[in-house]
Amino acid sequence: MTAEPLFGRLALIGFGLIGGSIARAARMRGVVGEIVATARSAKTRARVMELGIVDRVVDTNAEATDGADLVILCVPVGACGSVAQQIAPHLKRGAIVSDVGSVKGAVVRDIAPHLPAEVHFVPAHPVAGTEHSGPDSGFAELFINRWCILTPPDGTDAAAVDRLRAFWTAIGARVEIMTPKHHDLVLAITSHLPHLIAYTIVGTADELGEVTSSEVMKFSAGGFRDFTRIAASDPTMWRDVFLTNKDAVLEMLGTFNEDLSKLTRAMRRGDGEALFEHFTRTRAIRRGIVEIGQDSAAPDFGRLQTDVQKT
Amino acid sequence: MTAEPLFGRLALIGFGLIGGSIARAARMRGVVGEIVATARSAKTRARVMELGIVDRVVDTNAEATDGADLVILCVPVGACGSVAQQIAPHLKRGAIVSDVGSVKGAVVRDIAPHLPAEVHFVPAHPVAGTEHSGPDSGFAELFINRWCILTPPDGTDAAAVDRLRAFWTAIGARVEIMTPKHHDLVLAITSHLPHLIAYTIVGTADELGEVTSSEVMKFSAGGFRDFTRIAASDPTMWRDVFLTNKDAVLEMLGTFNEDLSKLTRAMRRGDGEALFEHFTRTRAIRRGIVEIGQDSAAPDFGRLQTDVQKT
Numbered sequence: 075m076t077a078e079p080l081f082g083r084l085a086l087i088g089f090g091l092i093g094g095s096i097a098r099a100a101r102m103r104g105v106v107g108e109i110v111a112t113a114r115s116a117k118t119r120a121r122v123m124e125l126g127i128v129d130r131v132v133d134t135n136a137e138a139t140d141g142a143d144l145v146i147l148c149v150p151v152g153a154c155g156s157v158a159q160q161i162a163p164h165l166k167r168g169a170i171v172s173d174v175g176s177v178k179g180a181v182v183r184d185i186a187p188h189l190p191a192e193v194h195f196v197p198a199h200p201v202a203g204t205e206h207s208g209p210d211s212g213f214a215e216l217f218i219n220r221w222c223i224l225t226p227p228d229g230t231d232a233a234a235v236d237r238l239r240a241f242w243t244a245i246g247a248r249v250e251i252m253t254p255k256h257h258d259l260v261l262a263i264t265s266h267l268p269h270l271i272a273y274t275i276v277g278t279a280d281e282l283g284e285v286t287s288s289e290v291m292k293f294s295a296g297g298f299r300d301f302t303r304i305a306a307s308d309p310t311m312w313r314d315v316f317l318t319n320k321d322a323v324l325e326m327l328g329t330f331n332e333d334l335s336k337l338t339r340a341m342r343r344g345d346g347e348a349l350f351e352h353f354t355r356t357r358a359i360r361r362g363i364v365e366i367g368q369d370s371a372a373p374d375f376g377r378l379q380t381d382v383q384k385t
Numbered sequence: 386m387t388a389e390p391l392f393g394r395l396a397l398i399g400f401g402l403i404g405g406s407i408a409r410a411a412r413m414r415g416v417v418g419e420i421v422a423t424a425r426s427a428k429t430r431a432r433v434m435e436l437g438i439v440d441r442v443v444d445t446n447a448e449a450t451d452g453a454d455l456v457i458l459c460v461p462v463g464a465c466g467s468v469a470q471q472i473a474p475h476l477k478r479g480a481i482v483s484d485v486g487s488v489k490g491a492v493v494r495d496i497a498p499h500l501p502a503e504v505h506f507v508p509a510h511p512v513a514g515t516e517h518s519g520p521d522s523g524f525a526e527l528f529i530n531r532w533c534i535l536t537p538p539d540g541t542d543a544a545a546v547d548r549l550r551a552f553w554t555a556i557g558a559r560v561e562i563m564t565p566k567h568h569d570l571v572l573a574i575t576s577h578l579p580h581l582i583a584y585t586i587v588g589t590a591d592e593l594g595e596v597t598s599s600e601v602m603k604f605s606a607g608g609f610r611d612f613t614r615i616a617a618s619d620p621t622m623w624r625d626v627f628l629t630n631k632d633a634v635l636e637m638l639g640t641f642n643e644d645l646s647k648l649t650r651a652m653r654r655g656d657g658e659a660l661f662e663h664f665t666r667t668r669a670i671r672r673g674i675v676e677i678g679q680d681s682a683a684p685d686f687g688r689l690q691t692d693v694q695k696t
Contacts, residue, residue, distance in 0.1 A: 152657075176607070201607045204684035205671070211684070220606055250603070260596050263589070265607025270652075271582055272608070274645045276667040278574070282640070285571050291673045292561070295531055296487070296512045296576025297583070299680045300611050306671035309664035316652045316660055327649060329593070334585045338638060341581075341627045346463075349627055353620035356587040360516070360617035362602045369610045370688045373515035373522070377686040 079107040080241050081170075085142035086111040087135050087157055089122050090308070091203060092174045093148030094212025097128050099245035102214045112138040113209070114149075121209045139164040144172065144241065146198075147185075151175040152314035155184030167192045170234050174200055176261060176311070178225045178254035180318035186227065194234035199223045199257065200247060201265070207308040218246035219367055225254045262322035266315055267330060270323065272304035273312070390418040391552050392481075396453035397422040398446050398468055400433050401619070402514060403485045404459030405523025408439050410556035413525045423449040424520070425460075432520045450475040455552065457509075458484040458496075463625035466495030478503045481545050485511055487572060487622070489536045489565035491629035497538065505545035510534045510568065511558060512576070518619040529557035530678055536565045573633035577626055578641060581634065583615035584623070 084106040086093045093111070100106050109128040112135055113119050123131045132138050139145055139161040147157050154173055165171065171193055175181040178197050189195050202220035204211065222242040226235050239249045252260070279290045279298065290298065316323060340348040364371045395417040397404045404422070411417050420439040423446055424430050434442045443449050450456055450472040458468050465484055476482065482504055486492040489508050500506050513531035515522065533553040537546050550560045563571070590601045590609065601609065627634060651659040675682045 201604050203607075206684045221603055223604070256595075260600050260604055261607060263593060263596055264601055264604045264609040268586060268608035268612055270648060271586060271645070273664055273667055274648055275579065275582060275641055276670055277648075277663055278637070278641045278644045280666065280670055282574060282637075284567075285574055287670070287673070289571050290575055291670065291677055291679060292532055293512050293534070293571055293575045294674050294679050296514075296572060297579035297615050298575040299674050300615060301579055302667070302671040302674055303680070303686065304608050304611060305664075305667040307664075309661050309668070312664050313657050313660040317655055317657055320652055320655075323652065324649070326589070326593075330586055330589045333589045334582070337581060337585055337588075338635070341631055341634065344628055344631075346624050346628055349624040350620050352588055353584055353616075353618075353623050355591065356584055356613070356616040357620070359587055359591055359598065359602065360613040362598070363605050363610050363613055366602055368602060368605050369614070372688075373517045375614065375686040375688040377681045377683075377688065 080105050080237060080244060081143040082107045083142045083144075084109050085138040085145040086128070086148055087138055087145065087161070088148035088153075089113040089118055089209045090148060091207050091211045091216075092200065093146070094122075094127075094209050095202075095214065095216040096146065096148065096174075096212075096245065098212055098214040099217060100241075101127060103244050105241060105244045106144070110138050110142060118209050125209065135160045136164045139166075141166055142169060144170050144238075147171075147173040147175075149173075150308075150311045150314040151177045151181050151318050152310075154181050155188070158185040158188040162188045162190060165190060165193045168194070170194045170196055170238055172196050172198045172238055174198060176265065176315050177319040178223075178257040182225065182227060182254050194231050195227065196230060196235055196238045197225045197227075197254065198238065198242070199225070199261070200242070201261075202247075203307075205303045205306040207311075215246070217242070220247055222247040222249050223257055224249060224251045225257050226251065258319050258322045259325075262319060262326045266319055266323045267326045269304055269307065269312060270316065270327070271330075272301040276302050276305040391416050391548060391555060392454040393418045394453045394455075395420050396449040396456045397439070397459055398449055398456065398472070399459035399464075400424040400429055400520045401459060402518050402522045402527075403511065404457070405433075405438075405520050406513075406525065406527040407457065407459065407485075407523075407556065409523055409525040410528060411552075412438060414555050416552060416555045417455070421449050421453065429520050436520065446471045447475045450477075452477055453480060455481050455483065455549075458482075458486075460484075461619075461622045461625040462486040462488045462492050462495075462629050463621075465492050466499070469496040469499040473499045473501060476501060476504045479505070481505045481507055481549055483507050483509045483549055485509060487576065487626050488630040489534075489568040493536065493538060493565050505542050506538065507541060507546055507549045508536045508538075508565065509549065509553070510536070510572070511553070512572075513558075514618070516614045516617040518622075526557070528553070531558055533558040533560050534568055535560060535562050536568050537562065538565075569630050569633045570636075573630060573637045577630055577634045578637045580615055580618065580623055581627065581638070582641075583612040587613050587616035
């Protein structure tokens with residue numbers, strides 16, 4: 075698609091759902107000259123080699139970094155600091171260092187101090203994903219129409235920001251820029267709190283005495299099954315998100331708990347009018363999300379068709 | 386599909402997502418000889434007439450009931466009592482009366498006292514649906530592989546239960562029998578509490594000062610958008626569910642709140658091990674649901690394919 079590659083060599087450190095999707099998309103669209111990948115486990119590295127979707131698989135983060143023009147850390151946010159420390163001495167002058175972490179304040183705090191002055195640090199977060207993880211879970215279309223948020227620290231070279239924006243745009247994403255602090259607040263409500271709640275209720279359902287797990291699974295089409303998809307997300311990634319974006323999540327959780335108390339009170343008092351008013355208001359947000367193309371307009375996410383095909 | 390129709394005449398009282406799906410499925414599979422439908426609003430009745438998927442559309446519940454062998458109330462649970470009162474004098478001797486309500490205790494309490502002794506009352510709840518409502522939202526495949534729960538009161542004629550089971554089986558559903566009390570407890574966790582929580586968090590996100598609604602919608606692919614689908618369900622139906630299954634929902638909510646406190650405490654204390662252990666356990670339930678065919682194994686409910694097709 076691109077006449078000339080935007081970057082000569084791309085290094086991907088970590089090869090899960092996001093790293094693997096970047097590799098596939100960047101190759102398909104001809105966005106980079108060469109892709110070098112590495113991963114912590116030998117098993118993942120062997121699998122990436124087998125998949126044949128990158129030019130080279132190397133054993134260490136240092137090796138991957140040598141000579142790369144764009145280095146993207148695709149590891150859980152809790153691992154970013156130590157990876158930054160390892161790659162720092164190997165970074166090429168003028169290289170761009172980025173990441174894909176779901177938390178930005180902690181990542182900037184952990185990565186920035188290790189980087190030499192002559193590289194550009196442009197943190198990024200593609201708001202996209204599925205409940206699957208590992209090197210086989212990625213696919214080239216993951217970022218299409220999804221937003222990628224960049225949070226460059228004050229004073230970051232504008233040209234470097236533009237180049238990273240061009241990279242994400244080339245693999246299908248739309249780009250927005252904000253501060254790490256604001257990013258962490260926005261994501262606390264659009265992603266982190268929903269995950270915390272989904273993880274909670276799925277755990278609750280699993281431990282009831284009066285209703286068996288088998289019943290919970292059989293009758294999950296009443297709404298519960300939607301929560302189980304989110305609660306099947308990668309445990310390491312999500313542990314790190316909650317440890318590093320604690321303050322913003324606690325703030326949103328406080329508001330959520332107040333709102334839940336209000337609805338509970340309406341239910342307890344038999345206040346049908348309050349319930350009806352609330353349930354009508356929430357419909358509008360769904361319509362807005364479908365209108366701006368951030369979700370499918372098909373009933374039930376379109377999954378009914380899939381079910382029917384299986385029968 | 387069926388050699389001979391299971392029922393001569395089916396009356397559908399109410400024609401939303403469920404009534405409309407029953408009509409389409411019953412006709413497609415040849416399960417009944419004739420379908421008569423009615424709805425409270427003249428607009429809905431006119432639309433059903435236009436759709437041409439039933440044999441006759443009549444103006445009153447009484448007229449729909451006259452001569453019907455199976456009468457299914459497809460109205461919000463709060464309306465069941467008054468509908469039962471209206472149809473009672475018109476019920477044919479030996480007819481089966483059923484419903485599709487998401488709450489069974491209150492429905493049995495509201496309907497049963499009005500029915501004459503010579504009809505069979507077999508309450509039912511098909512655990513299936515989408516976020517859409519109204520006469521156009523139904524489709525013949527809605528019940529395929531979904532469970533329909535029957536809650537016949539003690540002493541119900543076994544042959545009547547068998548006939549209703551055959552009806553639901555013929556339109557694709559699997560049938561389970563339980564008491565109204567147990568049904569209401571099971572659905573409180575698999576459907577009602579998930580809806581209450583989804584309605585809450587979507588409301589919370591809509592009223593934040595620091596994060597705009599526009600940001601919430603744009604970055605909703607991080608998990609939030611899944612909740613908006615559930616929170617777009619029919620407000621009247623859900624108001625009635627919470628008013629009539631209050632006790633069971635409050636019981637489940639109590640356990641949920643305790644579990645949310647535990648996870649919050651782990652987050653606040655930085656207890657990564659507790660978070661990781663919890664997030665690993667919840668993955669198993671998802672796998673179970675996919676294995677028994679109650680959800681799609683495709684990543685992201687298979688909706689990514691839909692997104693990609695649109696681009």
